[in-house]
Amino acid sequence: MNSSQPTESPLRPSLLKRDPALIPALAVLWISLALFVLYPLGRLLLVTFTTEGQFTFGNLASVLDNWYDRQAFRNSLFLAAAVALSGTFLGYIYAFVVTRIPMPSWLKWSMSAVTTLPLISPPFTSSIALTLSLGPNGILLKLLGIENFNFYGFWGTWMSETLTFFPVAFLTLAAILAAIDPNLEDAGLSLGASPRRVFRTVTLPLSIPGIANALLLLFASSLADFATPLVLAGHSFPVLPTQAYLQITGLYDLKGGASLSFLLLLPAMTVYLMQRFWVGKKSYVTVGGKTGSRSSFKSTGLLLEGFALAVCFFITAFILYLYSIILLGALVKVWGVDNTLTLENFRYVFTHGRKAITDTLTIAAVATPLGGLLAVVIGTVVQRKKFFSVKAMEFTSLLNYALPGTVVGIAYIIAFNEKPILLTGTMTILVAAYIFRYSAAGIRSVIASLHQIDPSIEEASASLGAGTARTFFRVTVPLVVPSVLLGMRYLFIHCMTAISATIFLVSVRWSLLTTRILECMTELQFAQACAFSIVLILLVFCATAVLTGLTRYAARRISGEGGRS
Amino acid sequence: MAVQLELSHITKIFKKDKDLVKAVDDVSLTALPGEMLTFLGPSGCGKTTVLRMVAGFEIPTSGTILIDGQDVTNVPVNRRDIGFVFQNYALFPHMSVFENVAYGLRVKRFSEEEIRRKVGEGLDLVGLGKAEKRFPNQLSGGEQQRVALARVLVLEPRVLLMDEPLSNLDAKLRIHMRTEIRRIQQQLNVTCLYVTHDQGEALTMSDRIMVMHRGRVEQIGTPFEIYSDPRSLFVADFIGQANILPGKVLSVEGGVLSVSMEGRVYPVRGVKDEAFSPGAAVSVVVRPESIAPTEGEGIAGTISTATFLGGRLEYEVLLPSGQTILSFDPYEPGKKTWKEGEPVRLNFDPSSSVALPSKQEVRS
Numbered sequence A: 001m002n003s004s005q006p007t008e009s010p011l012r013p014s015l016l017k018r019d020p021a022l023i024p025a026l027a028v029l030w031i032s033l034a035l036f037v038l039y040p041l042g043r044l045l046l047v048t049f050t051t052e053g054q055f056t057f058g059n060l061a062s063v064l065d066n067w068y069d070r071q072a073f074r075n076s077l078f079l080a081a082a083v084a085l086s087g088t089f090l091g092y093i094y095a096f097v098v099t100r101i102p103m104p105s106w107l108k109w110s111m112s113a114v115t116t117l118p119l120i121s122p123p124f125t126s127s128i129a130l131t132l133s134l135g136p137n138g139i140l141l142k143l144l145g146i147e148n149f150n151f152y153g154f155w156g157t158w159m160s161e162t163l164t165f166f167p168v169a170f171l172t173l174a175a176i177l178a179a180i181d182p183n184l185e186d187a188g189l190s191l192g193a194s195p196r197r198v199f200r201t202v203t204l205p206l207s208i209p210g211i212a213n214a215l216l217l218l219f220a221s222s223l224a225d226f227a228t229p230l231v232l233a234g235h236s237f238p239v240l241p242t243q244a245y246l247q248i249t250g251l252y253d254l255k256g257g258a259s260l261s262f263l264l265l266l267p268a269m270t271v272y273l274m275q276r277f278w279v280g281k282k283s284y285v286t287v288g289g290k291t292g293s294r295s296s297f298k299s300t301g302l303l304l305e306g307f308a309l310a311v312c313f314f315i316t317a318f319i320l321y322l323y324s325i326i327l328l329g330a331l332v333k334v335w336g337v338d339n340t341l342t343l344e345n346f347r348y349v350f351t352h353g354r355k356a357i358t359d360t361l362t363i364a365a366v367a368t369p370l371g372g373l374l375a376v377v378i379g380t381v382v383q384r385k386k387f388f389s390v391k392a393m394e395f396t397s398l399l400n401y402a403l404p405g406t407v408v409g410i411a412y413i414i415a416f417n418e419k420p421i422l423l424t425g426t427m428t429i430l431v432a433a434y435i436f437r438y439s440a441a442g443i444r445s446v447i448a449s450l451h452q453i454d455p456s457i458e459e460a461s462a463s464l465g466a467g468t469a470r471t472f473f474r475v476t477v478p479l480v481v482p483s484v485l486l487g488m489r490y491l492f493i494h495c496m497t498a499i500s501a502t503i504f505l506v507s508v509r510w511s512l513l514t515t516r517i518l519e520c521m522t523e524l525q526f527a528q529a530c531a532f533s534i535v536l537i538l539l540v541f542c543a544t545a546v547l548t549g550l551t552r553y554a555a556r557r558i559s560g561e562g563g564r565s
Numbered sequence B: 001m002a003v004q005l006e007l008s009h010i011t012k013i014f015k016k017d018k019d020l021v022k023a024v025d026d027v028s029l030t031a032l033p034g035e036m037l038t039f040l041g042p043s044g045c046g047k048t049t050v051l052r053m054v055a056g057f058e059i060p061t062s063g064t065i066l067i068d069g070q071d072v073t074n075v076p077v078n079r080r081d082i083g084f085v086f087q088n089y090a091l092f093p094h095m096s097v098f099e100n101v102a103y104g105l106r107v108k109r110f111s112e113e114e115i116r117r118k119v120g121e122g123l124d125l126v127g128l129g130k131a132e133k134r135f136p137n138q139l140s141g142g143e144q145q146r147v148a149l150a151r152v153l154v155l156e157p158r159v160l161l162m163d164e165p166l167s168n169l170d171a172k173l174r175i176h177m178r179t180e181i182r183r184i185q186q187q188l189n190v191t192c193l194y195v196t197h198d199q200g201e202a203l204t205m206s207d208r209i210m211v212m213h214r215g216r217v218e219q220i221g222t223p224f225e226i227y228s229d230p231r232s233l234f235v236a237d238f239i240g241q242a243n244i245l246p247g248k249v250l251s252v253e254g255g256v257l258s259v260s261m262e263g264r265v266y267p268v269r270g271v272k273d274e275a276f277s278p279g280a281a282v283s284v285v286v287r288p289e290s291i292a293p294t295e296g297e298g299i300a301g302t303i304s305t306a307t308f309l310g311g312r313l314e315y316e317v318l319l320p321s322g323q324t325i326l327s328f329d330p331y332e333p334g335k336k337t338w339k340e341g342e343p344v345r346l347n348f349d350p351s352s353s354v355a356l357p358s359k360q361e362v363r364s
Helices: A022-049 A058-065 A067-100 A105-120 A125-134 A139-144 A154-179 A182-190 A195-206 A208-224 A227-232 A240-249 A254-277 A302-331 A344-351 A354-384 A390-397 A405-416 A427-438 A440-452 A456-463 A468-497 A513-522 A526-559 B047-055 B097-107 B112-125 B141-153 B171-188 B199-205 B223-228 B233-238
Strands: A332-334 A338-341 B005-016 B019-031 B036-040 B062-067 B082-085 B159-163 B191-196 B208-213 B216-221 B243-253 B256-261 B264-270 B281-286 B291-294 B299-308 B312-318 B324-330 B343-348 B354-357
Touching: A022 A058, A022 A254, A022 A354, A022 A390, A022 A405, A022 A427, A058 A067, A058 A254, A067 A105, A067 A154, A067 A208, A067 A240, A067 A254, A067 A302, A105 A154, A105 A302, A105 A468, A105 A526, A125 A139, A125 A154, A125 A227, A125 A302, A125 A526, A154 A208, A154 A227, A154 A302, A182 A195, A195 A208, A208 A254, A227 A240, A227 A513, A240 A254, A240 A405, A254 A405, A302 A332, A302 A344, A302 A526, A332 A526, A344 A354, A344 A526, A354 A390, A354 A427, A354 A440, A354 A468, A354 A513, A354 A526, A390 A440, A405 A427, A427 A440, A427 A468, A440 A468, A456 A468, A456 B082, A456 B141, A468 A513, A468 A526, A513 A526, B005 B047, B019 B047, B019 B062, B019 B216, B036 B047, B036 B171, B036 B199, B047 B082, B047 B159, B047 B191, B047 B208, B082 B141, B097 B112, B097 B141, B112 B141, B141 B171, B171 B199, B191 B199, B199 B223, B208 B223, B208 B233, B216 B223, B216 B233, B233 B243, B233 B281, B233 B354, B243 B264, B243 B324, B256 B281, B264 B281, B291 B324, B299 B324, B312 B343
Parallel strands: B036 B191, B036 B208, B082 B159, B159 B191, B264 B354
Antiparallel strands: A332 A338, B005 B019, B005 B062, B208 B216, B243 B256, B243 B281, B256 B264, B281 B354, B291 B343, B299 B312, B299 B343, B312 B324
């Protein structure tokens, strides 16, 4: 009878009367979302579209009149499209190899593990390693005997961003490919199609929604990427995020910066809306449905498999190579000049960089639990409560995540640099920026896991006499703990490694590891930059390991195998 | 003490894809103290929605709900003092069996000692005294449903509400659990509303049955009344199997009509509370077990299928009018059996049949 969960009748008495905890919860959520998501965005638009209190397109026009800024706009879109294509291609090959080609499980595991390295690394890692390999005096260039190779500009940025972002496509596509029912492919084969024809006519079409999603995700990531172009793009290849940054930090031109970030906001919003309202509804793959007995995936033909495997091994080896370059770079005195091994660089990190380490860890440690709480509350309200503003709340809560970091950063300094809400220079602004930007993963995973949990569990609690608060804390929260922890892990990683938004918000009082790495890079202290990166990766790695362990433990407790003795 | 439950003029309108759907249409009923009242109907008839409104999960669009004379229409679920047993059990997967059963007791702030005693009693009542430390996923479906029952019973709810609690169990266990639930309900003397789409369940467990169709009440009555005195063709057809023969009233005498059908005249009982006049068209409900082929007098027809089921023979008999009649004939050794294609006469006991006014739709 409840198969299609009809919504509440419009003619019924107030829900609020029966669920008194809902009003304060909604109020708190809306106030904080308004303050840290809508207000900064509104101020950004206000600065972009007004001059001395008058509405005007003048600011935007002056940016568009500028040849260099126009070039930056074009470059950004071009770069994003190129990265989206190459990254999705690589991601598909990886996903195909991991889900379709029989391999020893340790090999599969280590290939997946290598692809997660770029996901947990600070944004400069591949840029530094690529600079050391292919930049001036790069060892790969020397090895291959190439001279006069200009690595800076489009090619370097494209290469680095592809390597950094393709794992996102891999994860998206691997989930889709693994969920395609092998019986469908068997059916194709049994109808007489060759393996390659089955791939072309069954597997590929079924994965198209995933491919579209991966393209959009990568397009957005590249569009928003700030760190890579800052290091690798150079003056010949300006892009919007770095232009906006330089406009503000170099020329103190808030209006110009705001206008540039508005230009950046347009394609980003387009992608976000496309993802939400178009791709989101197009999935053919149903996960968790009833299928017949699970058949194994069949071979797709040696040629195709051989090519895919070759690509994977090459890329995996290259990523491993890049990370060993970082490690090596951290251990030598001066890269390429004085190759004596030394721990001096690490000493530098733990003395001069000590404040950055403790500050970063403090901020991450404060933001992670708060973000976890935010994710549970928003996720629960959005998924479980029937109330008129919840759809809008979901949209708003994911908005900062969809916007490029540069836009959020600029919006924050515009909004919080003066009274009534003066927050610049404080830890609050950094924590708020992280929470309202990177809780999105947690919110999504809480919503997804609540989707799996039948509402009757909570109704059972209510029918046994428990109020809303008790039901929430005793039943809902324990059940979604694994997904909250998953979200917290994501949040923590980004608190440690993010730079695009927070570079505008750091101050003398609060410095961050990522900004320290950037300083080292601009002062050409590559060895110190490498050492900082290594320390950061190790910190992130340890924290993720702890959070992953907790997630597993919590998941086991819920399935009831462990539990109290 | 068992309490009385009253629903008066309950209507529920849902909004579904911008259309308004009347899921429950003007339902009134009174469940007597200690009564087991079953809501029976096809899926989508609104029976679960009524139950969920009694529980407080849904709020009626109009109408009132009284428990023990007290208006609870706008009282939240957790203050209604009801016990709800879900179709999918809804046990808390992160809690042991003990903690699941103790959950409501902890809400009510019983002492730890009392909780232990009551949980023990509750689990003993459902025959799961030794499963305290296990987790829901380590129990079979039947055991999970017993825990769900114990979890509700330890709270001594004023009203017990059960939403198809046995539909996820296998057939054998279902029959066992029926008697178990009925035993416990009678032992505790608690007023119980029980939703099911399984007529066997409804007939065996209930004091009274409410048959619902398209959001409306078709009939409320004891299993016997529902079966032998169906107030509508829908009820006749939904409960058990029924042959519905068209006929015409010739005369009325007391409650008995002479009805002409298939060229013969039979004295048939008219359904209660309906007035019949000579000349009116009626539908006569004849149960398959009260009609059988014979070599003597009766309605003429031809056997179209004959199936031997062990205890009985099932015949489908084609009448000249084109209608097919279903007949169950108990099997005894030496008794005459008919084969497909043989012409027969059908004899039936008119006193066990009932006539309803015609022009009613059947199960649409």
